[in-house]
Amino acid sequence: MCRSDQDQFLTDMERDGNKAINKMLATVDAEKSECWKAEDREQIFAVVRSTVGFDGINSMVFERLRSWVLTIAEEALQNEKEIEKKMQLKSTIGLLYLGQGKYENAELHFRNCLEWRQSSLGEDHPETLNVMHSLGLVKKLQGNLKEAEEMFIQCLEKRKACLGNDHPDTLHALNNLANIHKSRGKNDIAEKLFIECLEKRTAILGEEHPETLSSMNNLAVLYRNQRKYKLAEPLYVKCLELKKGTLGSEHPDTIKSINNLGVLYCYQRRYDLAEPLYTECLNFKKVKMGLNNPATLTSMYNLADLYESQMKYESAEPLYTECLTRRKEVLGPDHPDTLVTQSYLAALCKAQKRFDLAEELLVDCVERKTKSVGRNNAGTISNMLHLADVYEQQEKYDASESLIKECLAFQTEKLGDNHDDTLKTLNDLAHLFKVQMKYDLAEELYERCFNMKRDQITFPH
8 A cells, every 4th residue: 555545544544444444344355356367366266265265365354454454543543643533543443453352452442532532522422422332342242241231221322312213323222232131131121122123224224224134133033042933033034035135145144144044943943944054054155265264164063963963973974073173273172162063073973872982082072171161161061971971881880970970069069959950960870870770879869859850840739
């Protein structure tokens, strides 16, 4: 970028940093690259498709550009004398850090900017509320949902007062507040807000607008999580149809909607409908994103899980195996996604009665989980119980009993005697004693389970 273009870019950032950055990033598309020789272009494209994919290349370019913009913005901030321009640059830098996942840095810039705008422009000024809203997003991503909720409520009320109930910025705050309520388990409040946001966006922006489709999807996800599948399905279907019509069948947002509908069908155990959707998603991501892209591997894992749910083990196994191999390479052997894939492959081997391989995979999982998150982590405990079951199937009863008792002691201490997970483990131990013909011990534990379950039930008078 020549000096005059760089100066113009800085001027644009001072006016509206977010718009300037998005405009620059929108020009990045590796698939439109040209070569001097057509055959060279095809060879390069073939390598890209078989490795990182074009989305992977674009993501790399995005990050390099984001880092470059951050550098020149930090330099401009140090040299800028005019306070209003400094605050605009601080807001832009905060957004850049937010995009990089550096939330503490983002929070520092947003807080400084917010304090200045509140004192100079007033608490109700639209620019002040924009920074407050950005700070709320940071708190949400940091997991501080209570503080994020307070900020979004304040931002929403002030935007309603100064911009009106139907302004796009007001609806943006309404949507984010609904998401916060959903994350905090306040589903009734979230549903009411999502419906209000969807109705207003449909009326003002039209049903094909990206923000309307986002609201439609958000409401569908809420219904799905509440198992209100009959309400979720028509929203997912409509959202997909509209995206196909406006964006095309191969647009990344369309593919996301295809995946979302597939997930819903899996929740409903309508596997015959989910399978072609998952297959379409995986094939698209292989071509556009590359085989080693994390998103591609997620689709590969989802399809393997779908096959396993249908007991199509011969179809599931090669996908789990490939996914595990590539996740080890891309994410590392200790990454949570890698270990989840490994545990599911072990479960598949157990279902196929290939207990030696299941044992090998689970022992490794437990060791890695113990090192990374501790022996008493819920995920580690789950792997230990699966390993105990494998040991039982192999008639390694002492090893099985030792693991079950260790898990039971942890669950009793952390969850309590009456927790469902504790009672299930207690029942597993009773079953192990029964298999070994230790009937007195088994009977005692079965009776304890029964009495605790009975105490949980309230019988009508």
